[in-house]
Amino acid sequence: MSTEPAQSIHHGEYKVPGGKLVVADLTVADGIIASASINGDFFLEPDEALEDIDAALVGLAVGTSHEDLAAAVTAKLRSDAVMFGFDARAVATAVRRALGLATGWTDHAWQVLGPTPYPIAVNAALDEVLARQVGAGLRPPTMRLWEWNEPAVVIGSFQSLKNEVDAEQAERYGVKVVRRISGGGAMFMEAGNCITYSLYLPTSLVDGMSFADSYPFLDAWVMESLARVGVEAHYVPLNDIATEAGKIGGAAQKRLAGGGMLHHVTMSYDIDADKMTQVLRIGREKISDKGITSAKKRVDPLKRQTGRSREQILETLTEVFTQRYGATPATLDAATLAEAEALAESKFDTPEWTARVP
Secondary structure: OOOOOOEEEEEEEEEOOOOOEEEEEEEEEOOEEEEEEEEEOOEEEOOOHHHHHHHHHOOOEOOOOHHHHHHHHHHHOOOOOEEEOOOHHHHHHHHHHHOOOOOOHHHOOOEEEOOOOOOHHHHHHHHHHHHHHHHOOOOOOEEEEOOOOOOEEEEOOOOOHHHHEOHHHHHHOOOEEEEOOOOOOOEEEOOOOEEEEEEEEEHHHHOOOOHHHHHHHHOHHHHHHHHHOOOOOEEEOOOEEEEOOEEEEEEEEEEOOOOEEEEEEEEEOOOOHHHHHHHEOOOOOOOOOOOOOOHHHHEOOHHHHHOOOHHHHHHHHHHHHHHHHOOEEEOOOHHHHHHHHHHHHHHHOOHHHHOOOO
């Protein structure tokens, strides 16, 4: 009777953004990597350095963190090794994908929730409810397009209410102020004047990525969508989406303890810059590193840049996301909507939450 531990075979792939494909073929026994073969279309000198990488992985526990995997590879590499088109972190990602600890876009059955009007507080509550559902495995990863009917300002989780919003002007224009769960800056969101979407995903999709790297990674499909409507956009670190003409949007994230994650973006479609600067307290320090002196000049709406209707842009976003990731349309179930409405009433629509940072 054999006493050899049972072995399992694992395969994972990772395409470095702007770089090369890294593939990890592993065998695992008793929770330990028993053998490893890293391969791909990358460049590596000298040839023997590939043996160093494989050897660095053997003997590591399958639950080794991304950081520790990358460190093990770096420590084992000979001093004259040169890696082209990949690095130790890319190897770690391929290994964790092989072990099922990190995932790619196509590892998931994505859904798309189309724009349905909800009160702005319910929209904010849905972000929390849906992200938690994804983290708990109760819902597949989802992209949701927002819709709303009232003028609103949605402030970041850590912003001061009085420092960001002029209460008198907000009341004058009937602007509803809501605080979201993600960080970042305030968003001036009149109905029909913005394009807002949220991604709800497992953190495994951004395993090993810094926040700075995860933003453009999660919005690559948006850049393709904008290109289709004639807008060449790019990320301005950390979280601004811009063109040569100016800023068109900003992103925010929240990673929840249960393994779910929210990635949220608002882009300007036809913003009333005069009203925005009256309602929002956009100080000089906020724009001091933008090379401009006026917040009005900082935002350049998509309507002017594309000449297309908001509905056409929403359709393009949905089309590109569906094509890239094989997503299917879905509708929000009554139980989830009821949960979000209850959370809006108990949290997002309360002065205690909105002014939690006065």
